[in-house]
Amino acid sequence: MDEDTEAAASPFSMPDPPRDGRHRVTQLADRLREQILQAELKPGDRLPSEVGLAEAHSVSRTVVREAIAILRSEGRLDVRRGVGAFVCEPNAIAAPFADLSLERISSVIELIELRIGVESQAASLAAARRSPEQLEAILAAHSEVGRCIRDGQSTRMTDYTLHLRIAEAAQNRRFPELMTLVKIGMVSSVPVTDRDRQNAPMPANENLQSEHAAIVNAILLSDSDKAATAMRTHLEGSLRRYKELLVNGVSG
Amino acid sequence: MDEDTEAAASPFSMPDPPRDGRHRVTQLADRLREQILQAELKPGDRLPSEVGLAEAHSVSRTVVREAIAILRSEGRLDVRRGVGAFVCEPNAIAAPFADLSLERISSVIELIELRIGVESQAASLAAARRSPEQLEAILAAHSEVGRCIRDGQSTRMTDYTLHLRIAEAAQNRRFPELMTLVKIGMVSSVPVTDRDRQNAPMPANENLQSEHAAIVNAILLSDSDKAATAMRTHLEGSLRRYKELLVNGVSG
DNA sequence: CCATCATACTTGTCCGGCAAGTTGGTCGCG
DNA sequence: CGCGACCAACTTGCCGGACAAGTATGATGG
Known part of the structure; x- marks a missing residue:
């Protein structure tokens, strides 16, 4: 990357340097x-x-x-x-949300605490405002999560998609923007390349699909309060499981 | 160094303009x-x-x-x-929340809707977790808002500081991080240069101090639910005022 | 009609210079 | 000797002009 050894001392010989590709x-x-x-x-x-x-x-x-x-x-x-x-x-000046990681459980817990506030509000607004197309997208994402569960795949990405679809249905750009910001805290930043880089063990939630269903159903029925409550219950359940994981140790 | 003969159009008469306070x-x-x-x-x-x-x-x-x-x-x-x-x-633009603006009321409304979720959660956690020092900082910020009101100054900056202090007391980095992210949506990015350029009219809230007091008091009493409710009430009031402003038109 | 070229416009960089703010030292005076 | 005023050096803020290089557009010639 260093090749500009010559100085070229002549006055106006080289105002523009040998193009290094950048300014x-x-x-x-x-x-x-x-x-x-x-x-x-x-x-x-x-x-x-x-x-x-x-x-x-x-x-x-x-x-x-x-x-x-x-x-x-x-x-x-x-x-x-x-x-x-x-x-x-x-x-x-540290870039906010720059240190999100699935590796550190404390980071996941911090994030879920934030998401409880944000996403319950998003679910409330989504129930009141979702367009038919957005409702379809939510239902589709919900089905995708179910498919992943049946196929034994990780639900991390599809789960994120469902939450993102709900945030989008809130008809407020800030919610999906924030979701993209916290995405790498929900799905692995490393694309799970080869060896199973087991991230935070992601305690399996047997009730995942039913909790999601409660949220989706409330949005379907345009019941804002119920949607917010269902989302809060869902996330608080995740929060509890991760806290238990933190207490019991990751190894177990 | 007498150059102030005419100072009108001479070539090097006035390289530095009358100090406008900023660069x-x-x-x-x-x-x-x-x-x-x-x-x-x-x-x-x-x-x-x-x-x-x-x-x-x-x-x-x-x-x-x-x-x-x-x-x-x-x-x-x-x-x-x-x-x-x-x-x-x-x-x-890489950074979300990059288009926050006090000029566009719709942007302010969007932001408040997000803040309702985030800050009510933050207030709840703050009530449960605040350290004595953080409580003092909250009380001090609350007093500063009152001082600005009495002095007839804008409460924008001090109001932001109070909300930031509460977010800090939640003992979760994500909350103050998010507050710094939305700061320019709460206080003008342009420091109100001089005349005209009146920003969003910022409907005056006569109950500002009492609403803040309710939040601060709930945090003081470690009442999480009450803190969350008070914060939600406070922000929903702002949301309502801005929506009225949007309906009635900015010109009035 | 089309390829080619001249030209004007724009950005990227360099240069020298002046104004204004800060710092540190010197000098004069009590 | 102590101390305040003054001055010189350094630094940033801004100005204006100049040239190199990239781009676009219209004129020109075939």
Whole structure:
């Protein structure tokens, strides 16, 4: 990735570099971001001055300024006029929901606690607002879950799809948006490639289909309160099972 | 260094404008972002050229470039060399909740519907789990809201802080994470530059303090159900006011 | 009608410069 | 000697011009 050894000192000989596929600004921003992420630049540290960075990376101050502007807009740098640019605390900018994982049961529990609030509300709204097409999609997804159960397959993906369909039926973009955000906390981020990378053991829920049926039925009947309650019951059941798993230990 | 002879059109008379409090780059980036969020610039539209934007906003091309670099890094603009900058499809933006806006009442309503589910759950958990320190922080934030009301200031920021403190007291990272995600949907991303640009009229809630008090009190008493109900009542009241605003028209 | 080319326009980068804010040291004065 | 005022250096914020390179469009010639 490093081939630009020559400097070409002539004044206007090479304003545009040998096309590396990306902009110098993006490159520099990525490099600086990497340095921050790798803790080469620790929070509180002051970056070299703009001219210093320009010389160090063999770019103009314009490029440095644009790169710094990007990192500043990301909340990674705090630039003070006349002083310099300082690395911000990472927790102030950490991407939300970036550390979702099925591996850590505590993470799954945290997520379910959030989903109880979100999805019971989504189910309530879905019962009141779902279009006929959305109702069909929900019923289809429900059937898919049943098929997976009968076939002995994992219900993780189909279960997520059903919950997503319900969120979509709430007629509010925020709900499906949030579902996509928490998706990797419900289905394995790793596509279960080959060896069964057993994630969190996912305590089998024998009542899964009946609990889902209660939710779907309430939405079918446009009963908002019942839909919310059924969703809450469903998720609280999952929450309880995962908590038991946490107490009893994963090995058992 | 006498250059203030006329300061009108001399070449280097006024590189730095009268301090507007914030950077021109940030201002311009916010204005362009707002235009995109408000659909003044629809997906697929081409922005004016950099020199055109520079003239239109009375800034240098340097400022325009830095602002565009920020929006590009946010995934809102697709810049093609020799062609121009185009507004991206909003769903193409990596970060969900990227199109939150106080300007569009429909966006505020959508957000509140989500918050009803999330924050009532957060209040419930907060009532059960809050530490003494977190309780103090909630009480302090509650007092701050009251101070803003008495001083006639906007309660937007302090209100957000109170809700954030409650989310933090839920002892579940997901809740404050989600709150930071929806922050710009609760407080204006553009700090109310100066005149006009009145944001969403934010229907004043005369019962704000008493509704907050009910929530805070329930958390104080560790009454989970009451906390959840109070939060739900509080947000449903806001939802109702915004819906009325939407029906009656913004102009009034 | 179509291929080709000239040209205008746009973005990417570089350069030098000035204004304004901050810091640290020096100097003068009590 | 102590201390405040002042000044010089450094840094960021912004400006304007210039050139290289990519793209699009219309003119031109076959």
